[in-house]
Amino acid sequence: xxxxxxxxxxxxxxxxxxxxxxxxxxxxxxxxxxxxxxxxxxxxxxxxxxxxxxxxxxxxxxxxxxxxxxxxxxxxxxxxxxxxxxxxxxxxxxxxxxxxxxxxxxxxxxxxxxxxxxxxxxxxxxxxxxxxxxxxxxxxx
Amino acid sequence: xxxxxxxxxxxxxxxxxxxxxxxxxxxxxxxxxxxxxxxxxxxxxxxxxxxxxxxxxxxxxxxxxxxxxxxxxxxxxxxxxxxxxxxxxxxxxxxxxxxxxxxxxxxxxxxxxxxxxxxxxxxxxxxxxxxxxxxxxxxxxxxxxxxxxxxxxxxxxxxxxxxxxxxxx
Numbered sequence: 001x002x003x004x005x006x007x008x009x010x011x012x013x014x015x016x017x018x019x020x021x022x023x024x025x026x027x028x029x030x031x032x033x034x035x036x037x038x039x040x041x042x043x044x045x046x047x048x049x050x051x052x053x054x055x056x057x058x059x060x061x062x063x064x065x066x067x068x069x070x071x072x073x074x075x076x077x078x079x080x081x082x083x084x085x086x087x088x089x090x091x092x093x094x095x096x097x098x099x100x101x102x103x104x105x106x107x108x109x110x111x112x113x114x115x116x117x118x119x120x121x122x123x124x125x126x127x128x129x130x131x132x133x134x135x136x137x138x139x140x141x
Numbered sequence: 142x143x144x145x146x147x148x149x150x151x152x153x154x155x156x157x158x159x160x161x162x163x164x165x166x167x168x169x170x171x172x173x174x175x176x177x178x179x180x181x182x183x184x185x186x187x188x189x190x191x192x193x194x195x196x197x198x199x200x201x202x203x204x205x206x207x208x209x210x211x212x213x214x215x216x217x218x219x220x221x222x223x224x225x226x227x228x229x230x231x232x233x234x235x236x237x238x239x240x241x242x243x244x245x246x247x248x249x250x251x252x253x254x255x256x257x258x259x260x261x262x263x264x265x266x267x268x269x270x271x272x273x274x275x276x277x278x279x280x281x282x283x284x285x286x287x288x289x290x291x292x293x294x295x296x297x298x299x300x301x302x303x304x305x306x307x308x309x310x
Binding site: 015016017018019021022042043044045046047048049053054055056057059060061062063064067079081082083084085086087088089092 | 167170171211215248250255256257261
């Protein structure tokens with residue numbers, strides 16, 4: 001993937017209004033891989049008694065990272081949309097810590113891109129969540 | 142033969158609305174997305190009013206897939222919790238005053254969540270309902286569906302499993 005394409009993918013993701021609302025930033029992208037960070041934010045809390053981030057916000061992060069990984073693939077589609085996504089929640093993210101999602105587009109066909117992703121907090125040895133998904137491959141022609 | 146006089150309707154409504162407000166009203170993320178619930182008896186319909194902040198594809202424009210996922214997950218967990226609380230609230234084992242003061246039982250924890258995107262989310266309000274297919278002592282299975290203009294043309298459907306909190310006896 002060219003630096004130019006990476007720049008376009010980065011710009012595209014960072015202009016997504018909901019990605020901005022969640023404070024997401026891309027820290028690495030290219031060759032079917034994307035890493036996106038989402039800082040801790042009290043507005044995203046799902047359990048007020050513990051301060052743990054809602055699973056839905058983690059889903060949004062995983063979905064964005066998955067789409068970014070597909071967009072950055074060398075056989076890159078002009079665009080993509082999620083077909084399906086499964087997320088396993090292994091443990092609660094530590095309140096106060098940034099959540100980092102890493103997504104890999106490990107296979108792509110003419111029509112479908114397959115993605116795996118994990119999310120971690122500062123304790124990177126123990127993932128917070130894991131996801132697998134299928135995305136559409138939109139062609140320009 | 143006599144049966145107890147039915148409660149005045151406003152007492153029943155106040156109790157049921159208080160339980161719902163206690164469940165959903167105190168969660169920052171539900172407020173962040175702007176989700177609210179319509180209640181008819183024990184049936185809940187979640188409503189997600191459209192805002193520009195929910196957009197995931199600015200060119201179409203379409204609602205962010207993550208928003209749709211979060212919307213269905215919120216619908217599933219609140220519907221499950223509401224049904225789980227229902228009996229305790231109706232029997233008076235959980236008092237309305239305690240709920241209103243923010244003393245909430247613990248919420249179910251999501252084990253996994255699977256979503257199918259069926260149509261792109263249009264820039265307008267969305268609705269969702271959940272069906273609890275099994276609510277066991279430890280685990281629960283929940284299906285949820287979201288639609289916009291037409292109930293028969295869902296935008297997404299989801300299947301989720303939850304770990305239930307322990308009953309406080």
